[in-house]
Amino acid sequence: MSYEILGISVLWIFLYGYLIVASIDFGAGFFAFYARLTGNDHLINRLISRYLSPVWEITNVFFVFFFVGLIGFFPDAAHYYGSALLVPGSIAIILLAIRGSFYAFENYGSKKNIVFLFLYGATGLLIPASLSVALVLSEGGFISETNRVVTLDYLALFTSPLAWSIVGLALTSVLFISASFLAFYASRADDKPALELMRGYALFWSTPTIIAAFTSVLYLSQHNNRHFQNMMDLWWLLGLSVFFFLIVLWLLFKGRRYGLAFIGLMLQFLSAFFAYGIGHYPYILDPYITVQGGATQEAMGIALVVVFIAGLLLLIPSLALVFRLFLFDADYVKGKK
């Protein structure tokens, strides 16, 4: 395997990791706010903060890691995406900053503050919406370059059905993933009322997620037929994704094996995400950056891969420790520690 392929695979896996852990976090924000509006906040807010307080920084690092890695492996991405995304990227930074810092502030501040909860909920939806725009741009047709000046066609972007359907998919996925995880976490904590509430949310958001997914693929076929055809060649991966989705739905509906349901959901997104990613190949930004053409020098690529492996050897045991202490330690989950 060449180092470029290795590089993009590593990055894609990390982006998948971020998709899962960040969705849990972002969705929790929305649910916390929504539960407050409907008077159910006493049921779930404690659960949410018990899981999220120790891990939000780790979630944030996943994102920075992906981002820095992308520029490390594919420096041209800095030129194109950096120039084109100055404004939307800066807005995302500000939203992330508000959310991240309020996380720490509210731990010691007041949970009752409705303004805070609103910001927490709103950023939870706006951040994934703005980040998913980067995926839309990568399909090509929105970014153009003349004389090394890169411009983003905002009108085309805002009137593109593909853009809106991908944003819709991002939002519904966030809520579906988050609700399923929190249902699982509530079941571990033996918290029946929270479990019922989260199970309801998860079931509610499952159907819109799958509808948004099909809509996005449909609009993709109109916008970038090459990518669409590549994905259709990977029909078995997409089929696998639907299969896992049905298992998740069945388990949630029956109300049992929430851990298994969440693993199923992770596999559902894994297969769909990789069908999308492999179909995207060889372009990182259609048509300006390809995996081969945009890759960094070989020496740097290899150095990055070596560091990545060494880093993983360091991080995986540490992460395992975190999970043992906070996620799978039944006493902690139940709030006894």
Add this chain to the structure above:
Amino acid sequence: MVVDTVLWSRLVTGLTLSFHVIFATIGVAIPLMVAIAEFVGIRKKDNHYTLMAKRWTRGFVISVAVGVVTGTAIALQLALVWPNFMQLAGNVIALPLFMEVFAFFFEAIFLGIYLYTWDRFRNPYLHWLLTVPIVLGAAMSASFITSVNGFMNQPGGFVLEAGQFMAVHPLQAMFNEATPSKVFHVLASAYMTGAALLAGIAAFSILKKGATDYAKKGLKLMMGVLLLFSFLTAIAGDTSAKFLAQHQPEKLAAAEWHFKTEQGADLIFLGWLNAEREIMGALHLPKALSFLAFSDFNAEVTGLDEFPVDEQPPLLVHYLFDAMVGVGFALLALSALFFLLLLWKKRNELNRWMLRAIVFGVPLAFLGVELGWFYAEVGRQPWMIRGYMRVEEAATTSPSIMILFFAFLLLYILLGTMCVFVLRRLFRDNPAEAELEKAAKAKPDSLRSEQAQEEGDPVS
């Protein structure tokens, strides 16, 4: 000076970095102080020190959050505001940037564990051991980022061919000539600033509420650390100046207003320039610059005249440099004086003027850090990558950058205010004395569960 997108780009980045460096410095320094306090607490079996470690950590978590989000901001801004820089340099210097994220990741994981496991280990040293990866992770991430800055000053590890960096050696680029002295200087001054901050807080509490045992212990411990690191910072500053004299003489020459190459160069302190660019009202120390730069009173020091005018840093950096050096020596003198008073039994090291001076040392130390970075960055002008890429070639061309400056300014004002507000409320409503009293009243066993509640479950 023309107000254009390049200037706005510099202002946005300068704004983010000036704000970030406050929290980055705290983020690097406080873990070491916490580790020291917890260790002393276990060794002496003195719960005052343990409480110190706990309280510092609680404050640290708030400030580290601001550090994380502003750090994320600057990581993204590097690509958004300086897309051409990242495209060119990304090929050569991506490695330490990448490793920085790992180091921070490592630190964040163990910080999370440390926070929520105060009472989960029977052997207190096991919990203390968790500070090791935190201190190391913080120091490593500071070192990696500093090496990127070193590369911008002393680019190496590549060959330039047709506008592209070829034949890249990532390790050579990372361990460029500027890295060792810079890392030493950054770490020493960060620890110095952290110690000054905590000593200042202890002194402030003594001034306000009288000398409790808790505050006195904290003050003495941190003044000791301050003495050590202000001394090391002075050595690091000297190392950095010697490095500049050899490898980046225009930066030192601009800072010292050393216009002509000469042997036995004078050191010029303060002063101003008249219309003919002559130095007025400055203090001249004969041959001192030669001595500082090369440890030899008669050594030749390169002057600004050897560089084309459009490659000379602005002369304003002289003031930044002198003020930075002044701050460093003031803190060294402050901590030395404290221990002189302490040893000289007739005098009281806790007299009000001494305490006020220590409190004043807090803004002073942070000012020193800011001045140092301003000198480092402005002193590299007009280069983004010295000798290879000028600042105006690196910047974005989008005019939106101006509006973004104000958006970020607003964001940082908001974050800064919130941070101060939350920290004040956190500590004012819960003074150390009250915590100690509560701990003394409670039985050891119930105390443990009560504290676990407090640490492990911040939501009340």
